[in-house]
Amino acid sequence: xxxxxxxxxxxxxxxxxxxxxxxxxxxxxxxxxxxxxxxxxxxxxxxxxxxxxxxxxxxxxxxxxxxxxxxxxxxxxxxxxxxxxxxxxxxxxxxxxxxxxxxxxxxxxxxxxxxxxxxxxxxxxxxxxxxxxxxxxxxxxxxxxxxxxxxxxxxxxxxxxxxxxxxxxxxxxxxxxxxxxxxxxxxxxxxxxxxxxxxxxxxxxxxxxxxxxxxx
Numbered sequence: 383x384x385x386x387x388x389x390x391x392x393x394x395x396x397x398x399x400x401x402x403x404x405x406x407x408x409x410x411x412x413x414x415x416x417x418x419x420x421x422x423x424x425x426x427x428x429x430x431x432x433x434x435x436x437x438x439x440x441x442x443x444x445x446x447x448x449x450x451x452x453x454x455x456x457x458x459x460x461x462x463x464x465x466x467x468x469x470x471x472x473x474x475x476x477x478x479x480x481x482x483x484x485x486x487x488x489x490x491x492x493x494x495x496x497x498x499x500x501x502x503x504x505x506x507x508x509x510x511x512x513x514x515x516x517x518x519x520x521x522x523x524x525x526x527x528x529x530x531x532x533x534x535x536x537x538x539x540x541x542x543x544x545x546x547x548x549x550x551x552x553x554x555x556x557x558x559x560x561x562x563x564x565x566x567x568x569x570x571x572x573x574x575x576x577x578x579x580x581x582x583x584x585x586x587x588x589x590x591x592x593x594x595x596x597x598x
Contacts, residue, residue, distance in 0.1 A: 383414040383596060386437045386485075388429060388476075389448030392493065392576060392584075393420025397563060402578040407585035412596055417442060425453045425464045426472035433476065438483060444595060445485050446542070446588055447476055450492035450526040451574065454519075456512040462522065470529055477537055486595055489534045490588060491527040491545040493580065495520060496562055496573030503573035542591035547583055 387393050387405040395403030395418070409416040419436040421428070426449045437445055449472075453464035464472065473489070480487045496503045497519055500510065504519050513519045527545045534541035552558055561580035563572035576584065 383412065383444070384417065384440065384442040385409075385412070385414055385592070386417040386419050386440060386442040386445040387448065388419045388433075388437050388445055389490070390420055390424045390429075390452050391422035392451060393446075393448050394418065394422055395420070395581065396422050396575055397568070397572075398576075398578060398581065402581055404581045404584035404588060407581065408589055408592070411585070411589050412592070414596075420448075423452055425449065426469055426476070427464060430472055430475065433479070438479070438485075441483075442485055444488060444592065445480050446488045446490055446592075447473065448490035448492070448544075449473070450523065450530065454492075454522040454526045455508065456519075456522070459509075459512040460514055466525065466529055469526060470533060473530070473533055474537070477533075477539055486540070488540045488542055488588070488591055488595070489530050490542045490584075491530050492523055493544055493548050493561070493576060493584070494558065495523065496558060496564070498571065498573060502565075502571040506571060540591050540595060542588040544584055544587045547587040548580075551583060 400406050405416045405418040417440045429449060453469050455463050457463050477487045498505050513522055516522060516525055561576055563570060563575050563577055565571050
């Protein structure tokens with residue numbers, strides 16, 4: 383079996399070794415070939431531009447689709463890089479094309495972030511005042527995640543709800559700061575990119591979603 387993991391820097395495993403990426407962890411779990419088609423900074427639109435080469439060209443049997451972390455980013459007050467309607471349309475196009483090639487799609491929600499303030503973490507890089515209606519960057523990510531969930535339901539696509547998995551982790555006493563790069567664990571006020579432990583949760587959640595598909 384061949385699996386493609388199609389997404390952005392989180393899929394690529396930016397700042398981590400290949401062994402720590404969820405793609406590699408899935409390869410080890412299922413003893414299969416995995417194509418890591420993650421490119422840092424990519425939105426769904428940028429992903430579509432390389433979709434033929436980086437995914438379809440490898441002829442996988444399954445494809446994990448993991449976008450949203452860059453799509454939601456506001457490029458000016460209240461205006462996302464990828465408006466929600468375009469995000470929906472882009473994901474739908476990816477899913478339809480995969481299915482036309484007899485490749486099983488699996489949608490994946492985006493992990494939460496550390497918002498911080500003007501001096502640290504997300505709002506150190508992105509003006510907080512731009513994120514209104516909904517209020518705050520995390521609320522925007524939640525909005526895009528709800529779109530992913532809705533698409534999975536309406537199109538009958540398997541969903542790996544990573545955002546829910548991470549929320550359950552913190553509700554059970556785990557710390558978000560263990561799952562994301564922080565000043566304490568990496569020397570940088572990142573708050574967006576997963577640590578190896580964060581990638582473990584990705585791999586666990588996606589792997590559980592893949593399990594029944596791989597057994598078909």
